[in-house]
Amino acid sequence: MNEMLETMDPIISARGLTKKYGRTVAVDNIDLDVPVGRIIGLIGPNGAGKTTALKAILGLATFDGELSVLGLDPSRQRSKLMEDVCFIADVAVLPRWIRVWQLIDLTEQIHPRFNRDRCMEYLAKTKIGQDKKVKHLSKGMVAQLHLALVMSIDARLLVLDEPTLGLDILYRKAFYTNLLNDYFDEERTILITTHQVEEIEHILTDLVFIQDGKIALDCSMEDVETRYCELMVTPEKADQARTLGPLTERQMFGRHIFLFEGKDKASLSELGEVRTPSVADLFVATMEGGAT
C-alpha cells in the first residue's frame, strides 16, 4: 500500500467484530482495516460469515465488538451512514411493485447525493422503459437498473453482495466493466462478495478470505504476486519440489502443480514453470488449511 493511503483513516475499521446467532458464531472476533480507494474481494465458502459481516458494516444487524464505517457506528447511525454508502444485495431486492420512474423520483428525493441526469444517461444505454414495473423487467435489467441508481449516487463506499447472482455472462461482464470504467476512482472504495471469483479477480486490489467466521487471509493483490507462486513440474521432479515445502499439491494433465509461499521464484523456475496462482487456487489452498 502506498504512503498516502496509509496516512488516511481506514474507511472500515473493525476490532473484535463478533456476531452470534444463539450458539452459532457467524463472525468470530474479526479485525479488519479497509483503506480508501481499494476494491476488496471478500471471499469465503457458503456460511462463512461474509453476508453477516457485510450486514454489520451496513448497519443491518447488531454485533459485538468495535466497528466504525466512515467514522460512524453503523448500528446506531445507519441513516446518516447511507448518505455515503451504497449497497446492492443481489439482483432481487428492488421492490417489485415500483415503476422505474417512481424509483428514480424516490431516490432523488431521499438521497442527497443522487444525480438524476447521470442516472438517465445510464438508463438510456439500456432497454429499460421508464414506465415499466420492476416485476416486469428481466433479472439482468433489474441489475442494470440498480447499478444505474447506485452509480448516480456520489457515495464513498459501495458494498456489493453477490451483485450478479443469476445473471448471464454478458450482463456479468458488462456489470463489472461499467463499475470499473464509469464509477471507480481513488476516493471510492468497493467491497465485493461473490462466488464467481474468476470474474472479479482482475479488478480487485485486495483480498480477504473468510472461513468459519474468521479471517483466513488479508492481503493486497500485489502481495499475492510476491508472496505466492505456483510451480508446475513433470512427475520426475515432483519429489524434489515436495522437499521445498509446498502449501498444496495437485495434479493436472499428468503434471504436478505446487503452491508455494515466500519462495524465491528464480530458483523455483529451475524445476519447472512458475506463475502467479489464480485467486481461486489460492482460495482452495487457504480453505484446505495450507496458506496463512
Place this chain on the structure above:
Amino acid sequence: MNRFLALLQREFWENKGALRTTPIVIGGIYVIGALMAVFTTAHIDNELYTFKEAVRLAAQQSVDLRADVLYQMLLGSSVFFTIVLWFVVFFYLLGALYDDRKDRSILFWKSLPTSDTLTIASKLMTAMVIAPAAFLAVLILTHIVIALIGSVMILSVDHNPWTLFLSISQPFKAWGMIGLTYFAGAIWALPVFGWLLLVSSFAPRVPLLFAVLPPLVLSGLQIWIGFLRTFTFDDNLWGIIARWFIHSPSILTAQVEDGDPRGGVALGVPLDDKYDYSVTAANVFDRLFSLEMLVGLILAAIFLAGALWFRHRATDN
C-alpha cells in the same frame, strides 16, 4: 421533511389499490345504485307520477326537518366508507413492516438514508391521515355526483332542486364532521394501529394470525378462568376490546331509541351510558380527552417502541 414526503409518496404508490381504487369502487357502487334507482323509477313509475307526489310532499315539509334529514343522510352515507376504510387500514398496517421483509426489498429500503423512525412514522401517517383523507375525498365526490343526479331528476318533474334541497343541505358541516370523526377515530384506534405495526415488524409469516390469535387466546383463557372462579363473565381482554370499539368516536351505526329526539346516526355503538352517542364535535372530543384514550395512547407508545426495536434489527431473514 422532503424525505418524509417521499416516504408517504412511496406508501401511496405501493398501496394505490387500497388507498385510491377501493374508495372509488365504493363511490361507484353508490352512483350506480343511484342511477339504477333513477332508471327503475322511470321504468315502472307511470309518467313519474309517484315521484312527483313524493317531491311535492317533501317540499311541504319544514326547512328545519328537511335540513336535518339531509344532514343525517350525508353522515349516514359515510358508514359504508368508514367500515371499509377500517378494513383497508387494518390490512395495510399488517403488511406495512412485513411485506418488504418477505420479498427482501427491505435491503433496498434500508440502503436509503432514512431512519427506521421516519419509516414507521410514514406508515402510521398513511394509516391515520392519507387513507382517511383519500376516502373522505372520494366520499365528497360521490355526494356531489349523487346531488347532481337528484337535481336532474327533480328538474325533470318541474321542481327547483335549489330550493328543495341544495340550498338547505349543509354539506360542509357534514364533511367537516365526517372528517373530524375519521381523524378522531384514527387517534382512538392508535393502540390497535400500534399493535398491528408491532406484529408486522416481527411476524415471521402470516401476520394476521400473530395479530389475532394472542388476544383471542388470552381472552378465552380469561373467560374460562373467570368462569371457574366466580361463575360469571367478568372483565376480560375481549370485553375491553369490544367496549373500546363501541366507544369509538366514528360514525358507525344509527341510534334507534324510541322517543329519542336526537335519533339518526350515532358515534360508535350506543350500548351503554358511558358517553353521549349523538354526532357532535363535543362528543368526539369528550372521547379524545378521556382516561380510556390516555391508556390507549400509552399502549400505542409501547407497541410502537416495540415495532421500532424490531424494525431496527430486521433484515431479509
